[in-house]
Amino acid sequence: MDDFREHLMKAISLRKRIRDTRTSTGIGWDIIEQDYVLTWVLFGISRLEKLQETLIFKGGTALKKCYFGNYRFSQDLDFSVRGDYPCGDDLLELMIKACDIATQSAEDVAFTCKRYPEKSPHPEEQEAFDIRARLPWHKDFNTSVKVEVTTHEIILLEPEKRVILHEYGEHLNASIFVYKVEEIIAEKIRAILQFAKKLHERGWGRSRVRDYYDLWRILQEYGQQIDTASLPLLVKKKCESKNVMLHSVEDLFQDRLMEYLNEWDHWLTPIVPDVPERDVVIKELKQQLYKIFESDNEGVRVNRTNVGAA
Template sequence: MIPAREIKEMARESGVPVSTIERDYAQNWLLAALGSLPMALKGGTGIRKVYIEQYRFSDDLDFTFLEPFERIEIATAVSHAVHWVYEECGIRFEDDIGLINTKTGYRATTRFRILSGSALSPIKIDFDLTRMDYEEVLLPVQRRDIFHPYSDNPKATVPSYCLEEIMAEKIRSIFQRVRPRDIYDIWQLDERVRSEDVMAILQRKCKA
């Protein structure tokens, strides 16, 4: 695990709370642990982790399953991931992993702390997991390197939506519920995507 001074220095340089850097760091190791599973990273976290370095921070890890998953398989996968991360880099997660059903799939929750006293309570990471029968992945999934601006790079990869599919879902989201972060993401991605590929799938995305 990286030293406390590295986390604090990164927080100072980024202008964010120490807990934000702790979460960002832990997310990367969790992605490394989950990278072999048949599910694709998406959303704002996907943009930051594998497409645009130093992008905005995001609290959750969002995935769409590429194969059917049973509830027990999800719980087991997350449990194995947090134990692997502890063995590899020393981040200790709480044993109690929350898992609830949602309209679109599942939400798993795990908690951890790296720096003692850095938060009044353990830091939370949510996994939003979308069933493949609810959200169809329409464009080819790409396996991409995980950006890890820390000194203990796990040099891992993770399956991810292409930027055009992320963009299409962001556009859909503003018709469902306007959130500033989605508008920001659309603005940032506008010159990075092939607009014809976005438009080709947008209608089908909006029917999901």
């Protein structure tokens, strides 16, 4: 009975903390649960030396979990690799172990891991995993998050080992290797250019609304902490590795790209408290990027026409 009461009290406490986060942010319950689960998956990865040393955390979730804390929510974890990284069945086995560690360490939360069922083989041999969690009030493993491991990606800057930020009244005492924020910015710029290329070649592509939001938010709020002088060369090298190029800041604001920003609220409302106006974001982001890429630097040409135009 004492054990039952202890488990019950822990479940009530955790549910209250998640409810408090939902109330303070206005974000949906499912997204908050996913955010909680993502942190514990990171914790499990951080406890396995082979994964911690070879998987390098990146992307928008890394901005929230290792840099800024108060940031947009996410539903997946993205990694690049370095060194003698595990792959195939070896990587799956380690991811399962990471979930076992999370199960042993979290408050009555259980985790499972299996391969994500891709519709077709990824062109760059990316590996993906479907991780599911059963929180104390769940009857089954209802909360699902995705882990993606990119094996064909150059890492240009030495990763930083940073503390994993957790906002639910639990002290994790865990850290993980993560991209420097400048490299995250460079990859987001390249992702937009790759999206533009797909639009021209295929007429479709996955929306990059979140990349525009991330670039704006980072540069607006944390610009003073970033080595912006390094960005032109970083972007050039990142783009060359994927056969795209930034000729001008205007490449990021082509008409076809802007048409896809009509989905602004659809992509951001579920994960961003107080979604900013699209036109304001685009105007301010363009101004910030012109400041960074304002001269002929490492092959990036800047056309000052329409600076600040939305």
